[in-house]
Amino acid sequence: MTFDPKTLSQSWPLPSNPRPIVTFGAGSIVGDAHFPAYRKAGLPVAGLYDPDLAKAKALAEKWGVAAYASVEEAAGVDGAIFDLATPPAAHRAVLETLPEGAGVLIQKPMGADLTAATEILDICRRRHLKAAVNFQLRFAPMMLALKDAIAKGWLGEVVDFDAWLALDTPWSLWAFLKGLPRIEITMHSIHYLDLIRQLLGDPQGVHAKSIGHPSHEMAQTRTSAILDYGDRVRCALSINHDHRFGRKHQACEFRISGTEGAAYLQLGVNLNYPEGEPDILEIYPKGGDGWVSVPLEGKWFPDAFVGRMANLQRFVAGEDHELVSSVEDGWLTMALVEAAYQSSADPATPIAGRP
Template identity: 25%
Template sequence: MYSTITAGVAGTGFIGPVHVEGLRRLGVRVKGISSATLELAEEARQQLNLEHAYPDFDAMLADDELNVIHLAVPNVLHYPMVKQVLAAGKHVMCEKPLAMTSEQGIELVELAKKSGLKAGVNYNLRFYPMNLEVKKRLEEGDAKIFSVVGGYQQDWLLYDTDYNWRVLADQGGALRAVSDIGTHWLDLVHFTTGLEVEAILADLTTVHKTRRRPKGEVSSFNNEVLRDEDLETIDITTDDCASILLKFKGGAKGQLFVTQVSAGHKNRLTYDIATSDAAYEFNSERPNELLIGRRDQASEFLLKDPALLQGLPAPFVNYPGGHNEGFPDTFKQCFRAFYDAILAGDAADDEHTLYANFEDGLRELVICDAIIKSDAEERWVYL
């Protein structure tokens, strides 16, 4: 059924091709791709075996065959490009964060509502089956949530010679580690628990006040080795790591540690949700496992198995037990939820989507504003 929809993807860096792969696995026709230059777009077109390389974004928007545009471009481009997509009458799936500021986010939420189009933010980690299982259990039970603690750890910016556009405030935003990966954790906690952040106490750290940037831009995670003479020193103001305390409405407490300078942790999101009858522990580097802690009986170790995951997770589990589903699968499943809403049209419940909608994207921008203010003023900030 998804073959009735045609999509285009803007962006040829790390994540753009991941979108293409996820869409194709779902059965969506991906007609073409655009990039900063026609040469980059054509190179990606050949590598991905797509039909068309667009000379620029405007040419992609002008293609009447495209129903949906996926934005996998630097953060600074999200706001203007989302506006263009909506004005062109096409559905949009935008990489996080939704925009650079909450003011921009508010505008995009209103534009999306007025357009009647489907608009999503790619918080794909919601769609690990075990996260959907946790959401289901918390919704179906009546346990009180006491606390949520966890973190998101990476090491790809450990050295001062590690560089990517994300470290620049004018390209990625005032926050970096928190915005880039910390908002994944925050969105996931809201999604699984339904808790709303009430107040923030944040401590941000820039480990490398300066970094040595290649004189020519590089892509994320490309392992390119450069000589000293190929580097130039630049000042850095964005966060390498952060410690954040959270107060949730209703009394639950939270702790989040985010870092992109923790050696050996390639992409490790963890949470431990403590409730009045059980605790739920998840680790994204072992995403097919869920530890369910008990006090008065043996704790459970649940492995992903469609025979054991009923209800909410069931449509988003495509392989038998023992056949692991991982990071690329979360994109496919996120897009499944989004494209189901497109096919449902007006019948879709745009206020309670499984995929992150623009309201969810705005929530993260508001939280990020509070984190910046809390760190600067060294105090609790209430939302």
């Protein structure tokens, strides 16, 4: 059988009868990704709330939606799906205000640490919320296609996963990050750890080191990590957000190798952010004799946000039987993040001195 890249699935089916979306938060991610994605897919947005009412009104006016004066008013929209584009510390208070049994999408991370994630999980269980975490990278067209290619056997057994980032990330765009004790893994590489969990399953453990940079005060912006999958699978991440020496040798890419094929991906949104560059997926398929470019039907930003919300809406309506990245599964990603920070804080294996 000849590999045909056009047969790979790249999108998630839309809900038959989409519910109105109420968003909490008016940060840049809402205007840059959430609202463009929902409009592109025809998913209705009822309105938004932000404690900075002027900011909320400005964004609401731009998109032609309501600006609510309080959390309670926003939570009172009948039949809504609630979209929490809020900082980690704000999640719990909003979740306690939502109607019991509501459908809700919680911005990653699922709390600042595993303790907070456990509290959020408990709230969702107690209030019977149909809650998912916004690990939308799983829904990027290139990642849906990669997952489909692996499921169809075009790579054979996956035995190597490399993530390599050398970027100049403009951390100043996210003012709320300044002063936080955990940044790089919790706010960025968590996407990659979550995706790896989906593709490879849960690792046995992790070795990690995450550090800052002398040129700024952000807690961490550089991470090296090895995920332990035993003696058959090698998984490594090298993340550097402080490579400020021009575009020529910057990179944001994954290399996935199997026993019979391989895949290469470029995550374009992170290059020259926020303008971004194209996403790329190339596959060397089983039985092939070269790399095949997969024509992509969209990008991580904003298209992955369509699939993420579509799955939640379809699950609430009973059209999907699985809620991808549910809070139950999201907690396991948070546990991996916690283990990575613990590993980073622990001393490395000492090297023997000269005898």
